[in-house]
Amino acid sequence: MHARAATALSTALLGTAALLLPATDVRAVEDGTPPEVIAHRGASAHAPENTLAAVDKAAALGAVWVENDVQRTKDGALVVLHDDSLRRTTDVEEVFPGRAPWKVKDFTAAEISRLDAGSWFGASYAGARVPTLRQYLHRVDLHHQKLLLELKNPELYPGIEGQTLKLLSNEGWFDRRHENRLVVQSFGVAALRTVHELKPGVRTGLLGKPAVADLPAYADFADQINPSYTALSAAYVSAVHAFTGPHGRPLEVSAWTVNTAEAARRVAGYGVDGIITNEPGVVRDALAG
Template sequence: MHARAVAVTTTALLGVALLAPLSHARAAHADDADGPSVIAHRGASGYAPENTLAAVDKAAELGIRWVENDVQRTKDGRLVVLHDNSLRRTTDVEEVFPDRAPWNVKDFTAAEIARLDAGSWFGSEYAGARVPTLEQFVDRLEHHHQKLLLELKSPGLYPGIEQQTLKVLANEGWLDRHHVAGRLVVQSFDADSIRTVHGLKPAVKTGFLGTPPVSDLPEYAEFTDQINPSYGSLSMSYVSSVHAFTGPHGRPMEVLTWTVDAADTARLVAGYGVDGIITNRPDVVRDAVGEAEDTVRG
């Protein structure tokens, strides 16, 4: 187990000494900017339709390095980037295929999904945006020199998706030393899925979505580098507990929290010492807390 010291700074104001604990990011990266890494949730989804190339472009326009996405599998075995198991909320699938309720991703071919409008629901200016394949998504990230926090969504619905995702990433050049060292994390709510990813490709950094009990952290530290909880479940003591463990790559485990869109909440969780904040409004969070050069390390 790796203990991490908490750095403390003293500020005098009107003759009163004020003690303020520095964040974990500051302690680990004293020469960096002030705050945790900012990760664009499903792209900059507060400003463009989620999980589309337009959302990736918007994140790049805002200067955001890390982009989070969700991966699922079509009926004919292609990997596409979409959050919901159903296509209904974020596409016009009800109009195009009215007789195929409940419109689950796994019941449509990639060609059928490619026909759908995935942008009009968000705004008319995005009419005609498509559900991207994983290949298209990482190609756009590469174009912008961005980094990827990839979520395996509902892996229980798609047996073997871990190996398939790694194969696509390898084919697209995302499993070389450069990408694995600092541009890729694979996460899931399913601990077994993340354990599988680690077993298949130990070099790939992984994250578990959730807040496991502190007593279970030694087990998680064997196969995941990050514990990534919702912000409502966080406390400073929990973040410190996670940081006290060494992950499978020999570094202290990290904490990325989601989904934080308000400046005051961002400042709160930054004060807990989180390593990254996942947000629909990355500019708001960055302006509120600053951003370390590369807190989410490879």
């Protein structure tokens, strides 16, 4: 069904059909393919999140996909960090005690490069740094992994969409070797629409759970709808799959953040396409089992 021709009746019928199927059978009925395992901020249960060590650990655990968060420094560098403040995951309070509230956008790349982004997680990671996006891309490439890249807080960084796409282009992420290895996601609807307008070939994912009635509008520029797993049902996943995205394929669903075997099996039963997790080894084994 094409998004622009979808009707409320067909969506309702698909949702009803999904409800009538046993949860564990939904994915198998569709195509028999298990969901992709996506390492959230790298293997963030095992190494400090969004660091190169977390990418390495994800690779060691067999995760083909990794997810990260991109923000921008005061002098315009793109760095990989989840929070808009450096306080939780670095020693910024000790290194720059007079600079509260320690926002990423208020520090230069050189200043951020001085920070310890590993000791908070464990002594064995002392000295880990906040990577630049370029460094992160190189590490993902080293492991031949795929990347789910989140534009974090895009409203704080005007123009970050084009800047990120330019860096990805400069690093070769739009060549044939990287085909189907990149998705750009965000909670920011305007940011995703901008990404699609600037680079229509790039796949995009909308974070959150929009109403089914709103899906036709999002399907114009988003290839994925990526909600919290706690908000999902088999009926909702089937309703999303009923719409066609901007690249002529059914919309996909990747659920976050699933960290137990029980939750992984349940969400896989809904028919999701991807599972975003801090525990890629746990989820991998649960799906294999």
